[in-house]
Amino acid sequence: MSVWEKLRPYSMVAPAIIVFSLFFIYPIFYMMYLSLFDWNFVSPDKAYVGIQNFKDLLTDSDFRQVLSNTTIYTLLTVTLTTSLALLLALWLNRKGVFHGFVQGAIFSPHIISLVSISLLWSWLMDPEYGLLNWVIGLAGFGKLAWLSHPSTSLVSLVIVAVWKGLGYNALVFIAGLQSIPPDIYEAASLDRSKPWTTFRKLILPLLSPSIFFLVIINMIGSFQVFETIAIMTQGGPVNSTNTLVYYIYENGFRFFKIGYASAAGVILLFIIGVLTIIYFKLLSKRVHYR
Amino acid sequence: MAKIELKQISKKFKDETIIENLNLTIKDGSFTVLVGPSGCGKSTTLRMVAGLEKQSGGEIWIDDKCVNDTPPGLRDVAMVFQNYALYPNMTVRGNIEFGLKNMGIAKQERERLIMDICGIVGLVPHLNKKPQSLSGGQRQRVALARAMVKQPKVFILDEPLSNLDAKLRNQMRTELIQLHKRLGTTFVYVTHDQVEAMSMGDEIVVMNKGVIQQADTPMKLYHDPANQFTAEFIGTPAMNMMDMRDMQGLEIRSATVPGYAGFRPEQALIGAGADSEGYEIEGEILTRESLGAENIYQIQSRNGVFFVKTFLAPLETMRHVKVTVPYDRLYYFGLNGERLRGVEASSKRPAAVGGR
Numbered sequence: 001m002s003v004w005e006k007l008r009p010y011s012m013v014a015p016a017i018i019v020f021s022l023f024f025i026y027p028i029f030y031m032m033y034l035s036l037f038d039w040n041f042v043s044p045d046k047a048y049v050g051i052q053n054f055k056d057l058l059t060d061s062d063f064r065q066v067l068s069n070t071t072i073y074t075l076l077t078v079t080l081t082t083s084l085a086l087l088l089a090l091w092l093n094r095k096g097v098f099h100g101f102v103q104g105a106i107f108s109p110h111i112i113s114l115v116s117i118s119l120l121w122s123w124l125m126d127p128e129y130g131l132l133n134w135v136i137g138l139a140g141f142g143k144l145a146w147l148s149h150p151s152t153s154l155v156s157l158v159i160v161a162v163w164k165g166l167g168y169n170a171l172v173f174i175a176g177l178q179s180i181p182p183d184i185y186e187a188a189s190l191d192r193s194k195p196w197t198t199f200r201k202l203i204l205p206l207l208s209p210s211i212f213f214l215v216i217i218n219m220i221g222s223f224q225v226f227e228t229i230a231i232m233t234q235g236g237p238v239n240s241t242n243t244l245v246y247y248i249y250e251n252g253f254r255f256f257k258i259g260y261a262s263a264a265g266v267i268l269l270f271i272i273g274v275l276t277i278i279y280f281k282l283l284s285k286r287v288h289y290r
Numbered sequence: 291m292a293k294i295e296l297k298q299i300s301k302k303f304k305d306e307t308i309i310e311n312l313n314l315t316i317k318d319g320s321f322t323v324l325v326g327p328s329g330c331g332k333s334t335t336l337r338m339v340a341g342l343e344k345q346s347g348g349e350i351w352i353d354d355k356c357v358n359d360t361p362p363g364l365r366d367v368a369m370v371f372q373n374y375a376l377y378p379n380m381t382v383r384g385n386i387e388f389g390l391k392n393m394g395i396a397k398q399e400r401e402r403l404i405m406d407i408c409g410i411v412g413l414v415p416h417l418n419k420k421p422q423s424l425s426g427g428q429r430q431r432v433a434l435a436r437a438m439v440k441q442p443k444v445f446i447l448d449e450p451l452s453n454l455d456a457k458l459r460n461q462m463r464t465e466l467i468q469l470h471k472r473l474g475t476t477f478v479y480v481t482h483d484q485v486e487a488m489s490m491g492d493e494i495v496v497m498n499k500g501v502i503q504q505a506d507t508p509m510k511l512y513h514d515p516a517n518q519f520t521a522e523f524i525g526t527p528a529m530n531m532m533d534m535r536d537m538q539g540l541e542i543r544s545a546t547v548p549g550y551a552g553f554r555p556e557q558a559l560i561g562a563g564a565d566s567e568g569y570e571i572e573g574e575i576l577t578r579e580s581l582g583a584e585n586i587y588q589i590q591s592r593n594g595v596f597f598v599k600t601f602l603a604p605l606e607t608m609r610h611v612k613v614t615v616p617y618d619r620l621y622y623f624g625l626n627g628e629r630l631r632g633v634e635a636s637s638k639r640p641a642a643v644g645g646r
Contacts, residue, residue, distance in 0.1 A: 183375035184378075186369075186371070187375040187377070190340065190342075191389035191436075192363030193388070194392070201388070206378065206379055
């Protein structure tokens with residue numbers, strides 16, 4: 001075998017490997033490397049500080065709040081999106097012009113840019129002139145502060161995330177429901193199964209792959225939330241909506257604490273990594289199927 | 291055990307009428323088979339009895355109760371589906387137990403019933419397996435056990451053997467017959483396979499295009515078909531059918547003029563002696579299928595192509611043969627396919643001059 005024949009396969013995959021290494025693998029390791037330094041992005045010398053950045057992060061009360069904000073945001077977004085989407089899917093899983101229209105309508109936020117969505121919801125949630133407060137006013141309730149008060153700001157962002165994610169989640173559930181053979185329902189009805197029993201004992205277990213997929217995908221997505229926060233709240237008021245990725249961005253590109261931001265990035269990488277491993281471990285155990 | 295009565299049942303899907311004015315009585319404790327080509331409405335009929343499909347008109351009675359508005363679970367009917375419809379997330383035990391749980395049967399009693407049934411169908415070693423790790427035959431048994439354990443009045447089986455290979459199908463066929471004898475429950479069975487129907491049913495309902503062609507015992511269906519459809523549907527190879535205009539030399543005495551004459555391949559004789567009386571056809575053998583105990587010949591004659599089946603006879607090697615069909619083995623049908631009875635036939639023979 002000539003040298004060229006041995007090298008040929010490698011040369012074929014080389015472009016992909018090079019691009020992937022350059023833009024995915026290298027930045028990850030460079031970030032890990034930077035997390036051990038104190039650097040301001042412009043000065044030629046970096047000061048090696050060991051794990052000091054991590055120590056600082058974990059004792060910083062702001063960072064701890066950021067972590068808890070991100071966790072609360074993720075838990076709320078994931079539970080609300082998945083459960084509402086499941087209800088919607090159960091309702092939409094039938095033929096008809098109306099159901100088709102609703103399905104398309106709730107899916108449309110998924111294809112709109114998050115920047116537009118953020119601007120739109122900023123207007124809707126405006127405490128003085130927003131449509132939401134006007135509607136609430138009509139119903140006879142007092143005005144809500146929405147994004148401008150720490151007690152409601154995080155929940156407001158959750159509402160936007162759920163609104164955007166609902167359509168996609170419902171679509172995945174509808175696909176899951178349609179993969180359940182109809183004669184299973186018939187067999188259940190002959191077995192005197194009540195609708196609630198059928199849902200709990202058959203539909204839910206048979207949907208478990210979809211549920212599982214969505215929970216993990218939504219979790220990973222929510223942990224990385226950035227656009228809505230950058231546009232709608234900039235992490236405020238009083239740090240109440242500051243989340244991991246926004247915190248990294250602020251420290252890195254506004255305060256130029258690159259080492260510190262990289263350390264936070266490593267922690268985010270760790271969290272996402274753990275979630276991904278859980279996903280693949282459990283997926284290989286294959287919840288129920290077929 | 292129960293008698294099932296269908297009274298003037300009709301079924302429409304949107305504008306399409308599948309079944310119109312169907313009347314049928316299924317006897318208590320019988321093994322009734324609905325048979326017909328696909329799309330003839332047999333499965334729809336079955337599903338209406340089970341309550342999975344709502345009839346557009348008419349009444350369904352199980353025993354002395356009209357079940358029109360009874361939901362499927364309360365009709366005391368159990369069903370075996372074509373692809374078994376097992377619950378993939380449950381074990382064999384869970385599948386069988388599900389209906390019992392919904393009926394509110396106590397745990398100990400459930401356990402006893404499950405063990406009894408699984409003993410009968412031989413599933414005891416597989417109780418804790420999930421359906422996907424079972425073979426086709428075992429899944430079939432789970433589906434049967436799940437239906438049997440509820441001790442229903444009526445057993446409904448929708449092409450339950452069509453997903454099995456030929457050998458297993460034959461085995462399950464005999465098992466189902468034995469099971470019916472043992473339980474004595476009314477069985478309603480749907481198939482498109484007439485062999486399956488003939489071998490299993492004690493009452494066979496032949497359907498075509500949503501209309502019952504004939505409901506009778508297997509032997510009556512075979513020997514005394516009510517019309518051309520039944521005559522051609524039952525039996526392999528099918529009954530040979532010939533246009534009367536081509537049947538030269540056949541003289542008939544009948545009130546109505548038949549359009550077609552038919553005879554069964556197994557009742558025609560090849561190269562019979564001069565003493566056998568019957569209608570004679572000459573032809574060329576096109577193909578020979580030798581199956582061991584029986585041989586099937588495809589013969590080209592001036593009346594068209596027809597089949598002849600012989601039993602335990604040496605393979606006919608001649609190319610040109612004379613086939614004799616005894617007169618009393620000829621069936622006559624009108625132009626609309628209805629059976630004509632009481633037709634007498636003989637051959638026009640050249641006038642006997644000084645003996646033959």
